[in-house]
Amino acid sequence: MDTTDLTTAPAGSKTIATTTKTVLREAGIGIALIALIIVFSFTPHFLSSSNVTNILTQVTINLVLSIGMTFVILIGGIDLSVGSVLSFCAVVAGTVMTLPGLDPAVAVFLATISAIVAGIGFGLLNGLISAWWAIPSFIVTLGTLNIARGAALQVTNASTIYSFPAAFNAFGSQTFYGIPLLFLIALVLVAIGWFVLTKTVFGRVLYGIGNNEEAARLAGHNVFFYKVAAFTICGVLVGIGAIIYMARLNIASPIIGIGFELNAIAAVIIGGTSLSGGRGSVVGTLLGACIIGVLANGLILLGLSDFMRQMITGFVIILAVILDKYRERLTKA
Amino acid sequence: MKFAHLIAASILVGTLAMPAASFAADKPVVGLVMKSLANEFFKNMLEGAKAHEAKRGDYTLKAVGMQSETDVETQINAIESFITQKVDAIVVAPSDSRALVPPIKRAVDAGITVVNFDVALDDKAKEEAGLKLAFVGPDNREGAKMAGDALAKKLGAGAKVVIIEGNPGADNAAQRKLGFMDSVAAGKLDLLDSRTAHWETEEANTVFSNMLTAHPDIQGVMAANDSMVLGVVKAIEAAGKTGKIEVVGFDNIPAVQPLLKEKKLLATVDQFGQLMAANAIDKALGVVAGGKPLEGWVKTDIKLVTSDDVK
Incomplete structure (x- = not known):
């Protein structure tokens, strides 16, 4: 609710001081990640190349969803529907991919397009409804969470779709020098997200809306358009996330993705993006998703019980938000 | 206030629907309380039960499923509405082995034959409620x-x-x-x-x-x-x-x-999930027709499946 000078600043006029602040903010999260890695590196196997491959594989889906979630949270919104929409996109794509008589390459291509289109559909729905009637996106996406889940169950009659083309299955486990191909795709998406948010007018306006919607409106920006755009971008990423899920696990089912929205929100928040909007970055989100992934992996290698693991993950989320409060004060001073 | 209206309305609907139900040539009515139908296992089980109803043709099936695996409330409401509708038998796969004991006790007290299948009710909770009920299900x-x-x-x-x-x-x-x-x-x-x-x-x-x-x-x-x-x-x-x-x-x-x-x-x-509800319904109808009440644990078939079983 505090207005900083950033709100009305035109694109490209960032001072050296604010750049330093941004770097400091992300460095903080980076240090946390490195500290975590150092702690876990004392357990055997943690730094082995196959374990690094595992962690990166396990981080990928959450990372892709978190990039989209960053856009939505930056404008002060939230998207609770991503897990259900992922499931809907996956069953649509799975249905297309297993259509009889299609050439495997054509089937995979059409499936990918249909997953993204389905994601865009739900993104538009979320954006249009929340922006047009000025309904909190929390409520709207709670509704679409149920719509998407119900639709996924309806389309499949609650059954699991499996047996995708062998080439698609192989693509999902491809690695380059130990780095999973799917993770590299996610990294490209992070780079695109970073570019859009920091190097384009479009991105700066999104920050502006998150900081002070009214000021952005008075500055002549079409706030309605930007809000719908943010949710639609999130939808595109959910569609891509669905294809990545299918490539990794070789199934599509209407009951997958339950709770994925919470992991994505956690990654964004741990990554230093403010829940009230206007502050944060996709690079932070990348680090946040890695922290969650490293924690889940390291705690199993340490041999901690499932219940302890769940508790520690909870503590880390709270700790991240508290640290963020201090960082905010520090960088403002 | 609104809630009271809702309850009154649903009771009214229940009583209005009742004569219509019992009108149907006096076929016994079986209320089936299922778990989450989003789960393929229970969806198949329900389809098996519906096929069974069509095959036997001598009873009417009313099935209720839940939104999610842990939606206990829906199951309790379903049992209560079956009591109001005075069904002849209730066949229930409890989502919670303790929370479902009191409503099931009310159904038994109302003279309805109840069969518990899939997941067994908690023995201690049954004992405390003074409920004696057999379990039909796999080990x-x-x-x-x-x-x-x-x-x-x-x-x-x-x-x-x-x-x-x-x-x-x-x-x-x-x-x-x-x-x-x-x-x-x-x-x-x-x-x-x-x-x-x-x-x-x-x-x-x-x-x-x-x-x-x-x-x-x-x-x-x-x-x-x-x-x-x-x-x-x-x-x-x-x-x-x-x-x-x-x-x-x-x-x-x-x-x-x-x-x-x-x-x-x-x-x-x-564990032949598709037949599980149908088997439990058979058992319930046997009791409704005057058969001996069920006791203890009626075990249903389980089979180890290996590559030899797949063609």
Whole structure:
């Protein structure tokens, strides 16, 4: 609710001081990640190349969803529907991919397009409804969470779709020098997200809306358009996330993705993006998703019980938000 | 205020609908209370029950499902509305083995024949409520032991194995874990780790990959359901250990049939879910027709499924 000078600043006029602040903010999260890695590196196997491959594989889906979630949270919104929409996109794509008589390459291509289109559909729905009637996106996406889940169950009659083309299955486990191909795709998406948010007018306006919607409106920006755009971008990423899920696990089912929205929100928040909007970055989100992934992996290698693991993950989320409060004060001073 | 209206309205609808129901040539009415129909297992079970209704033709089936696995409220409401409708029998797969005891007691007191299937009600809760009720269902512990024994036979004594558990707190998850533990003891297996993946494919993939990193010498995996088997098998493929790690599962879902055929899955257990509700309905109708009341645990069929069973 505090207005900083950033709100009305035109694109490209960032001072050296604010750049330093941004770097400091992300460095903080980076240090946390490195500290975590150092702690876990004392357990055997943690730094082995196959374990690094595992962690990166396990981080990928959450990372892709978190990039989209960053856009939505930056404008002060939230998207609770991503897990259900992922499931809907996956069953649509799975249905297309297993259509009889299609050439495997054509089937995979059409499936990918249909997953993204389905994601865009739900993104538009979320954006249009929340922006047009000025309904909190929390409520709207709670509704679409149920719509998407119900639709996924309806389309499949609650059954699991499996047996995708062998080439698609192989693509999902491809690695380059130990780095999973799917993770590299996610990294490209992070780079695109970073570019859009920091190097384009479009991105700066999104920050502006998150900081002070009214000021952005008075500055002549079409706030309605930007809000719908943010949710639609999130939808595109959910569609891509669905294809990545299918490539990794070789199934599509209407009951997958339950709770994925919470992991994505956690990654964004741990990554230093403010829940009230206007502050944060996709690079932070990348680090946040890695922290969650490293924690889940390291705690199993340490041999901690499932219940302890769940508790520690909870503590880390709270700790991240508290640290963020201090960082905010520090960088403002 | 609004709520009172709603309740009044639903009671009114219930009483209005009742004469119409009993009008239908005096066929007995069976109320079926199911778990989440989003779960393929229960959806198939419901379809099996509907086919059974059409085949027998001498009773009317009314089925209610839940939104999610833990939606206890819907089940309680369903039983209460069945009591109001004065159905002849209620066949229930409880989502919670304690919370469902009081409404079931009310149904029994109202003279309705109740059959408990799939998951057994808690003995202590039944005793406290003064409820005597038989259970019709498979022995999950025995089934898990069949799968575990198949693994032990294949690998031999001393083999290093892990367990992927179902939801902590769920009765069938606990029973299956006990069954696997029985096999570990009987086959002298070396149990390295046991963790939950909450019945889920993606989580099982993640959890098992991490277990495999911690214990690269794992030789066998016992997963408490087949959805988790899908994730485990993908993790084995990703680690390049196909053929070096044997997997057993539970449920015999369609998606694992190719895995059985390719011998990526050693064995799974079929508890004939599709017939489970239908069997319980048969038992209930037997009592309604004047048969002897059921007692204790009426065990239903379970079968070990291997690649030999897949054509």
